[in-house]
Amino acid sequence: MTPPDNATWFLPLGGTGEIGMNLNLYGHNGRWLLVDCGITFEHDLGSTSGRPKIQMPDPAFIAARKHLIDGLIITHAHEDHLGAVPYLWPMLDCPVYTTPFTASVLRKKSGWRGSVLPAPLIEVRPSDRLQIGAFDVQWLPITHSTPETCALLIRTAGCSVLHTADWKVDKRPVVGPSWQVADWAGKEFEGLNAVICDSTNALKVGRSPSEGDVADGLLQTLAPLTGKVVVACFASNVARLQSVLRIAHATGRRAGLLGRSLENMYRCALANDYLHPDFKPISHEHLEYLPEYEVLALATGSQGEVGAALHKLAMDTHPHLSLGEGDTVIFSAKTIPGNEVAVARLVENLRARNIAVIHGDNSQRTLHASGHPCQDELIDLYQSLRPDLVIPVHGEAEHMTANANLAKANGAAAALTGRNGDLFHLAPVPGVKRQWAETGRLEWLENDHRLISA
Template identity: 45%
Template sequence: MNMNLYSHDDAWLMVDCGVSFSESLSAIHANNPQNDEDALTKKFDRISADPSFIAQRADALAGIVITHAHEDHLGALVDLWSRFKCPVYTTRFTALCLRHKLAESRKELDIPVHIVDDGSTEQIGPFEVQWLALTHSMPESYSLMIRTRVGSVFHTGDWKIDFDPVVGKPFDPLPFKQLASENIAAMVCDSTNADRSGRSVSEGACYQGLFDHVSEQSGRVLVTCFGSNIARLITLFKVAKDTGRYVALLGRSLHTMHRHAKAAGYWPSELDGLLYSPHQIGYLPSEEILIIATGSQGEPRAALSRLARNQFRDLELEEGDTVIFSSIVIPGNEEHIHRLIEQLEQKKISVITKYNTSRTIHASGHPSEQDLLDLYGWVQPSLVIPTHGEQLHLAANAKVAKQAKVPRQM
C-alpha cells in the first residue's frame, strides 16, 4: 500500500497511492490509541495508508505521481483523491487503468491526469520530476528523479534488470549510469527480493519451462498466475498457440488486463483468435484446452478456489487435469495455498509449482542482490533508504547497499 511523501519549500509531492488486500491492522498497532485487539486482528478486504496527515495539508500538495498500475501503487487513488484534489501525473497505460477503475467505481470524479512519456520532465510545484523507464512485471513502470534546488532523490518504484521483458523495451543501464554525476542525496529503493542472491530471472525465460510442462500433458491444463502480469499472459497465449491449444480466461482481472493490453498496443496480433469463453471451452477436447485463472494465492473467492470446490458455473476440474502455479507464495498466504493444493490433489489433479520443478515457470518483478549491486554502482547515491518489503528485506537491502560502498544506509 505504497504512499510516499516528499516535502520541500512548504510544498508536498505524493508518489503512489496504493492498497493491500486481506490484511489486518496489526502492522500499525503503535498508532491504535484504543488498543482494540479485535480491530487489530480482523482482516479487511482493502487497506490503504492513513491519508490524514497529507489530507490536512492538501492545499500544499502540488501533485500525485503514480509510478505504475499495480494495485499496491494505484489502487487507493480513486477512493482517496477527493481528499487531495490535486493533479495526477502518470503514463498512458497507467492512466488507462485509472480510467477503468473510475468507471467501475461510478464515482463522478474529475481527476486531472497529466500524461507523461519516457524521459520527460515535469515541474510539479518546487519539484522537478523526471521519468526514467525500467523493467518490472507491468508495462510502463518508471523510476523518478526528483530534483529540488537543495538536493535530489532517486525513487526507484518497483523494478528489476530484465533484458528480455516480453512487454516493453529491455532494461537500459545508460540513463542510470548518467545519474552518478548528479551527486544524488538519497535513493529510495525496492527491497522485495534483496535477500535473494544472484540476479532476478528474466520474464522471457518463463516461456520454455511453461511450454515444456504444457506440451507434456495429454489432458486439460490450467495455469494460475498474477492477473496483472501482462507479459505472463502473452507468454501463456504463445505457449497455447505453439502446443495447439485454445485459451479461456477465468477471473475478472485477467479479462481487464487483456483488454488494456490490446487497447494500449501491447498485445501481439498473432495471438488473436485463441481466446474462447469458459462455456465454449467446455466443448473442446481436453488436449486442446489451456485455462488461465486467477487465484494463485489461494484466495477463496478467486476462480481457481471455486473450481477446486466445484463451484464454478461453466467448468469443472477433473481427474487427469494439470494445474500449474506460475507464481510464488507471498508470505502470509501459505495456509490458503496449501489448503488449495490439497483440494486439487484430492481430486487427483496433478499440481506443478516452482517449488517442485527445476524448470522456470515464474519470474519475479523485483530486484535480487546482483540487480541491486549493479544499480547502486551506476547511480552512486550518498544514502540508500530501503522500502517496499518486510523488515528482513529492508535489512538485506541495506546490507547490499553497504556492500556496494554506499556511504550511508537507513
C-alpha cells in the same frame, strides 16, 4: 511542519517497514509531491468468508495539507501502488500523473468500484520530464512485472533523488523494452543526493529470472500435457498473459481468460499495444466445448482467494469450465507470505479431485519470476550510481536492513533505515527524525461502503 525552500524531505506514510500499501511524500519549498497510493490485503484467520480485508495507509497528515500538494504520481499498475486511489483521492483532491497503460487500469478500477475518477488525470510517457510545482520530475522506464513501470528522477533546488519504485533487471521481458542498470549511465545520474530503493528481495542472493525464462519454463512444462491445462498467475502480469497466449498458439491449444481482473488487464494491454494482435484468447464460455487437449485457461486466484476463478475450479462451481482427473493446474506465481494456508487448502482441494498440480514454488523449472531486484542487481545499482544516501523502502525491517548493508558496502556514502512516519532529510544535510508524522491504516468495509480505522 512545512518543508523549507533550502531543504528536500522524504516522508513515507505507507510501504516502509511493510510490503504493500505504498504512500510516499516528498517535500520542498512549502510544497508536497506524493508518489503512489496503494492497498494491501490482510487475512483474518477468524473470518468465515475467507475474503481478505482491504487496507490502505491513513492519509490524514497530508489530507490536512491538501492545499500544499502539487500532485500525485503513480509509478505503475499494481494494487500496492495504485489500489487506494479510488478510495483516498477525494481526500487529496490533487492532479494525478501516470503513464497511459496505468491510467487505463486506474479508469477500469474506478469504474468497477463506482468511485470518482481523479481529475485531472494527466498521462505522461516513459522518459518524459515535467515541472510539477516545486518538483522537476523525469520518468525513467525500467523493467518490472507490469508494463510502463517507471522510476522517478526528482530534482529540487540543490537536490537530486532517484525513486526506484519496483524494479528488476530483465533483458528478455516479453512485453516492453529490456532494461539494465548500465542504461543509467548519463550525466543526470552523477552526484545523486539520495536513492529511495525497493527492498523486497534484498535477502535473496543472485538475480531475478527473466520473464523470457518463465515463458521457456511454461512451454516445457505444458507441451507434453494432454488434458485440460489451467495456468494461475497474477492478473497484472501482462508478460505472463502474452506468454500463455503464445504457448497456446505453439501447442495447438485455445486459450481463455477466467477472472474479471484478467479480462480487464487484457483489454488495457490490448488498447495500449502491449499484446501481439495475432494471439487472441477465445471467449471463456467456449472452453468447455473444446476437446480436452485443446483447452488452456489463464485464471486468477493463485493466492487462494475465495471466489476467484481458481477457487471455483477447485470446488467445481465454475460456470464455464470443469476440471477432473488427467487435467493440470500450473501455479505461475509465488505464494505471498501470509497466504500459505489459503494456497495449501486450494492445492489440497484440487488434488482431492485427482487434478495434477505443479507449483512454481516447488518446480525445478522457472515458472515464475519476481519483479524485484535480488542482491546482485542491488549491488550493480549501488556500484554504478554511488549515491550520497540510500533509504530502503518497500520491505519489512529485515529486508531494509539487508538493502542498507548492501548499499554501504557497494558505493553508497550512507544508508538510513526507518519506518512509516519517519522524516528523512535528503538535503542539504542527511538525517532522520523518528515518528515525525502520525500514521495508521484504514480499512474498507465493502458492505457499508465506507472506510474505518484499522
